[in-house]
Amino acid sequence: MVSFLGIAQAGADEILRIALLQDVPSITVNSQGGIRGLGPDGRPLWKGAVRSVKVEGGSALRINGRKYQIHDLLLRPAGSFPLQIRKVPFRGVFRIKQRSINGHDSLLLINEVGIETYLQGVVPVEISAKWHPEVLKTQAVISRTYALYQKQGSFGRDYDLVASVQDQVYAGENVEDPKTDAAIKATRGEVLTYEGDLVFAVYHSTSAGPTEDAAERWSMDLPYLKGVSCPLDQDSPYYRWERKVDLEEVEAGLKRSGYPVGSLATLTPLSYSKAGRVLWVRIIHSGGELILRADDFRKAVGTVLLPSTAFDLVGFGKQLLFKGMGYGHGVGLCQWGAKVLAEKGAGYREILKYYYPGVTLQAFSSLESH
Numbered sequence: 101m102v103s104f105l106g107i108a109q110a111g112a113d114e115i116l117r118i119a120l121l122q123d124v125p126s127i128t129v130n131s132q133g134g135i136r137g138l139g140p141d142g143r144p145l146w147k148g149a150v151r152s153v154k155v156e157g158g159s160a161l162r163i164n165g166r167k168y169q170i171h172d173l174l175l176r177p178a179g180s181f182p183l184q185i186r187k188v189p190f191r192g193v194f195r196i197k198q199r200s201i202n203g204h205d206s207l208l209l210i211n212e213v214g215i216e217t218y219l220q221g222v223v224p225v226e227i228s229a230k231w232h233p234e235v236l237k238t239q240a241v242i243s244r245t246y247a248l249y250q251k252q253g254s255f256g257r258d259y260d261l262v263a264s265v266q267d268q269v270y271a272g273e274n275v276e277d278p279k280t281d282a283a284i285k286a287t288r289g290e291v292l293t294y295e296g297d298l299v300f301a302v303y304h305s306t307s308a309g310p311t312e313d314a315a316e317r318w319s320m321d322l323p324y325l326k327g328v329s330c331p332l333d334q335d336s337p338y339y340r341w342e343r344k345v346d347l348e349e350v351e352a353g354l355k356r357s358g359y360p361v362g363s364l365a366t367l368t369p370l371s372y373s374k375a376g377r378v379l380w381v382r383i384i385h386s387g388g389e390l391i392l393r394a395d396d397f398r399k400a401v402g403t404v405l406l407p408s409t410a411f412d413l414v415g416f417g418k419q420l421l422f423k424g425m426g427y428g429h430g431v432g433l434c435q436w437g438a439k440v441l442a443e444k445g446a447g448y449r450e451i452l453k454y455y456y457p458g459v460t461l462q463a464f465s466s467l468e469s470h
Contacts, residue, residue, distance in 0.1 A: 133179025149178035236283035237448035245301040304428025312430035333436035338427035357400040362386030
């Protein structure tokens with residue numbers, strides 16, 4: 101049995117580096133309380149505080165019109181007001197780095213922030229704050245675990261996660277909610293582990309059937325991502341769906357994603373997972389044949405336009421008519437299923453262990469490797 105004594109004090113100081121903007125020519129940061137700037141040596145770049153800082157790239161950083169022979173800038177709020185980017189406030193500090201990619205200079209904006217504060221800007225975006233408190237606690241634990249898992253694999257990179265669906269949507273201070281804040285506080289420092297290591301705590305909105313086996317979906321043989329029955333998410337608006345997508349839009353999406361297709365002639369599912377989702381598709385086009393993972397096809401078309409790979413193509417012409425079920429990749433925890441489990445009386449620990457079989461819930465601070 102796992103002891104939960106002392107978990108409330110765990111993990112509070114772990115700092116994450118979140119990429120907010122990448123490959124941009126300039127960045128403007130504002131704060132009502134003023135901003136202080138520090139160079140790579142930790143020394144102030146200007147006296148006092150300024151309310152707005154515009155940074156431009158080039159051979160060196162240009163800050164508010166003045167050129168500095170540095171490529172790394174740290175911005176701190178001078179008062180109690182947070183730093184803002186594009187009118188969105190973020191807690192913590194900002195780091196701006198100049199990067200050269202294929203000979204092209206651009207800027208990277210990173211928000212350095214504590215893990216628990218980061219979660220305040222993630223949990224209410226990834227799940228509805230109006231849902232049952234136990235499912236909010238569930239989301240807090242898996243979002244914390246996911247973030248720290250990604251940080252462990254970010255050695256040599258400038259950042260740990262991005263602030264989008266590529267990792268987890270992180271929207272800063274504006275989205276914070278007392279209910280999700282309470283769930284984060286109640287689970288402070290708690291993470292999921294398997295045999296002493298952080299788990300890859302992926303999740304999705306709506307399974308609409310069994311969850312997926314990660315080995316089949318992504319060739320990742322993880323004992324805690326083997327797929328479980330999930331018959332409780334019928335209330336999800338994505339349990340069944342229908343989408344009409346213009347053929348030209350599909351062709352354009354494939355080309356943007358690096359697949360040099362001609363005019364599409366046919367699109368056929370090639371194989372299915374045990375859970376009933378499409379694994380591979382075959383596309384015949386004027387330039388030949390393309391065999392593509394269904395996940396990659398969905399990304400090319402758009403994950404909003406095509407909510408999942410559990411689809412049938414029932415019409416092919418100037419428009420493609422898809423009928424499908426579920427929302428997301430189908431691996432790991434199903435949020436709508438977890439919602440119903442919580443409403444039926446299951447606690448967050450029980451929900452977590454159902455969707456991730458064999459895991460342990462423990463304090464991050466107790467892990468030997470952290």
